[in-house]
Amino acid sequence: MTTNEPISVLYVNDDPELLRLVSTRLERERDHLTIHRAESVEDGLSILRTDDVDCILSDYHMPDRNGLDFLRTVRAEDDEIPFILFTETGDESVASESISAGVTDYIIQETIGNQSTLLANKITTHVEHIRARRAAEYTNRQLRDIAETTEDVLWVFSADWSELRFASSAYEETFGHSIEELRADPQSFLAQVVEDDRDRVQRAMHRVSDGEPLQIEYRVNYSDDIRLWVESRCRPGFDENGDLDYVAGFTRDITEQKSHEKSLVLKNEQLEQFSSTVAHDLRNPLNIADGNIDLAREECDSQYLDIASEAVSEMAVLIDELLALAKEGETIDERSQVGFEELVQSGARNVVLDATRLDIQGSATLECDPSRLREALENLLRNATDHGGEGVRVTVGLLDDGDGFYVEDDGVGLPAGKGEVIFERGHTDSQHGSGFGLAIVDQIVDAHGWEIVATESSSGGARFEITGIDSLSIESE
Template sequence: MSNSEIIVLYVNDDPDLLTLVSTRLEREHNRLTVRTAHSAADGREIFEMGDIDCILSDYHMPVETGVDLLRSVREQDREIPFILFTETGDEAVASESISAGVTDYVIQDTIGNQSELLARKICSYVDTRRQNQQIAYENAQLQELSENTDDALWVFSADWGTVRFVNAAYEKIFAHPVSELQENPQSFVHRIAAEDRDRIQQAMKRASDGHSVQIEYRVNKSDALQLWVESRCKPITDAKGDVDFIVGFTRDITERKLHDQQLVEKNAQLEQFTSTVAHDLRNPLNVADGYIDLAREAHDSPYLKTAAGALSRMNTLINELLTLAKEGAVLKDRRKITLSELVQTSSQNILMPEATLEIRDSKQIRCDPARTIEAIENILRNAIEHGGPSVTIIAGMLEDGTGFYIEDTGPGIPDAERTVVFDRGYSNSAHGTGFGLAIVKQVVDAHEWEIRVTEGAHGGARFEISDVEITD
């Protein structure tokens, strides 16, 4: 903005001064382009054509004076810089000019070049006006945005004693007039459910002490209606580090809370159901497995071996189905743990006597260890199923620092199958259940991570898990 062109309209009935001042101004600063007019009427016509940033005018002119021109300009534009540059130092003229809204009044010296002074004033006034216009435009956009959101946006003083800003959505959420909030800034607390007020007041104090806050609580919108809302706020400090004001927003999360409650109830019902099913399935399965073992002691038959294998596969299938059904997308615990510890623990939970496990590098990640171990176990099983018992499995951190990988030296996964390997029930192995990698995807999604399948350094399958929180 400070380097952009400025178009100046200079009005003077003296042709010599018109040419002299215009030439000097343009030479003084390369930002200035001067258009000229020989009378107030001509000047008004040029101004009304637009694109003028500043008007410089003489006072004494025939028919109409510079102040007459000023008055007509102010009827159309109250802000455009208007400088009277005249040889008249009359107090009455100066008073008349100020009353009409002149920006500045400069008396022309008889001898000397005042172009530097004029150029500096013109640039300063125009730049200030443009900055104010930009601020006004941005404020209008922010105001429009704030009034077109369902979130209550607000700004309080550091002690919560003054409301600096609040949008109309506040009244919709709290059922409380904005005017009353502005009159009594802490009156919103009385709209909060009594059992949550202490927590809110403690959160307000933490914000005043300089801490960002996120809190969920209930609002009594009416005697019969209560909302769940979430508020987030951040203290803004001054140059000394003291809290100057607090900005934040409040949004209605009632629908989300109801959904969470329904999900908890459904999960409880599902867990009860799966426990019952597991019991009813495993009992006859154990009986069949026991009698097959007894039969194999008495008879060496390949049919009994096949039946025993089928029962083993049924047991694996039941375990994986129960895992999918009971665990869902819920994480129970997140903490820091190293990748090497996760992989080593996973390898101890499966049979891999001939396989080789290499951990190239390891860092701490933040995760639910039990669920992550469960996912890694299934990746290791997948490697053994497809790569054979003597497969080599390699784990390490991604080079870009966003997560970790596990790859093997097996045959790999064809491009056409990489988008479907995580589908439930999909398997290209005669011994696979099709649920192992579905469990992996479920755990990854629960952590809000990303997973992709690609080709490893040795041609085998490579699983890259990214968007992982890596910690020191």
């Protein structure tokens, strides 16, 4: 496929008439060809030194120095420029010497007939081949420069992992193993993988060779006393026929990330254990207090007992919320498909919100951690009953665009200008509130990868919208 970009050709022939005729015919044959004429090898060399020339077309039989001498002189300085020998003779010895000297093409000149089409095609093909190769080499240099700017190991192997096609220098810094050794034995990197992880890595390699992209974490022995955690992401590559041709990917050092994760898990376990212990120690005296209040009611009727009972109930809620908040930073458990209406009704039962004050609009299924999402719904419903006022009605429904759901009430609404701060831990406008309920909701929504915003309902109450739920499947009525 030609591009018709300008091509400058040097044509050398000691016959002025033939030089003019061939040059004219070539320029008429292809508009993008420009012919520089020279009647001797010396004139041709002079033009080469002063002008940009993309291709050389030369006669063989010339006085003083012939075309083969010209070829050898050119190749001593430039082994790439296309050189076409256009000669009247079909002498095999000349052809053999020309090939040995590095001729690009060898064309026998016909006595009768116009060969300009053949010559133009040959010239264009050889020049565009050189240009394409140079462009590819330049692109490769750019890609290599990019590869060397990152600490990640960039690599390309053949589809069966038997040939290393590319590896950035970061490989040596990550695996403690030279690229030369890897090139000689493309699977030698496996020797650096910790033995307990090696079989898993090999299975992953087979899966990629079968056409499956994947991500895997494993350990590498950088040296006798240094062990690293790395993550490899790879994908199969296919040729123009759709056949698997290579596997490409990158490997990065995640040792620091793993250490941080391990530290975080330990801290979360310690925090949860501490919270559970404290909650246990608090619940015992609360249970005693609650039981004694009930006993006291049997002996007398006093408003102070009601106040004390309310305080005990608030303390129980506060303990539950503190335990939930202790899970902050944990990832959600395994997701499963659950019914939206079922989750809402379950949360309402725990808040003691009866059907006369709860309206569920729409039916759908979604993929989530059921226990944690139920906890979030409970907190939103409890927030409505606690802050909405006596007799508040709550509506839970699906958003019109199918992106999520909402929980709204017809109560007093959100405090002015506090749509964002209400999700902060410890923030509350109630004398008896803990300020943790909505913070827990925000944490659970974020752990699912969703978003929550607080706004005003159509009746002036509070409205919470949870969006970004890709797995939400609305059921038709």
